[in-house]
Amino acid sequence: xxxxxxxxxxxxxxxxxxxxxxxxxxxxxxxxxxxxxxxxxxxxxxxxxxxxxxxxxxxxxxxxxxxxxxxxxxxxxxxxxxxxxxxxxxxxxxxxxxxxxxxxxxxxxxxxxxxxxxxxxxxxxxxxxxxxxxxxxxxxxxxxxxxxxxxxxxxxxxxxxxxxxxxxxxxxxx
Numbered sequence: 396x397x398x399x400x401x402x403x404x405x406x407x408x409x410x411x412x413x414x415x416x417x418x419x420x421x422x423x424x425x426x427x428x429x430x431x432x433x434x435x436x437x438x439x440x441x442x443x444x445x446x447x448x449x450x451x452x453x454x455x456x457x458x459x460x461x462x463x464x465x466x467x468x469x470x471x472x473x474x475x476x477x478x479x480x481x482x483x484x485x486x487x488x489x490x491x492x493x494x495x496x497x498x499x500x501x502x503x504x505x506x507x508x509x510x511x512x513x514x515x516x517x518x519x520x521x522x523x524x525x526x527x528x529x530x531x532x533x534x535x536x537x538x539x540x541x542x543x544x545x546x547x548x549x550x551x552x553x554x555x556x557x558x559x560x561x562x563x564x565x566x567x568x569x
Contacts, residue, residue: 401441405439411455412437419528425454442466 412422419437423430427450435441436451443451445459445468452459459475463469469477483497 404462405467408451408455408462409437411457415455417455422451424456426450516549 412419413420417425419434420430423433424535426433428447432441432443435453436443436447442467444464445466447468448462448468449459452462458478460469460481462476464474466473480498480500483494486494489497530550
């Protein structure tokens with residue numbers, strides 16, 4: 396069987412598996428794929444789907460987008476944009492409204508610099524959205540309302556600053 400042109404995906408997977416100190420069988424079990432199939436991927440004999448790559452990435456605790464790029468499913472520039480968005484969406488120190496504003500600013504700067512807006516990869520930006528990778532396979536870095544807690548004992552604040560107990564924030568914004 397001839398080797399497919401999947402870049403250095405197989406070598407990269409083998410290196411990540413060894414770094415995680417997992418046997419081929421252990422990784423196959425954790426990812427929910429067969430041992431022979433994973434072996435063929437590592438040897439460059441099979442090109443896995445985005446869904447399989449997502450399962451393997453989750454089992455290895457690495458970025459699925461990195462695997463998508465190495466497999467030729469996702470462009471490097473798209474991966475960088477997705478990772479930027481994922482970091483913003485995963486940040487527990489800002490609320491959903493602030494995340495949306497940051498993403499809008501990011502998009503406007505990209506357009507200003509000659510890049511189109513959001514790539515057509517299904518990246519969500521709303522409350523409870525999940526960053527999605529190529530072919531709709533989730534990367535597992537979703538955000539939700541549970542992150543908008545404002546820390547221990549607090550309630551999610553916003554850019555206008557803290558509210559007085561029992562008061563309103565009517566005079567706190569420009």
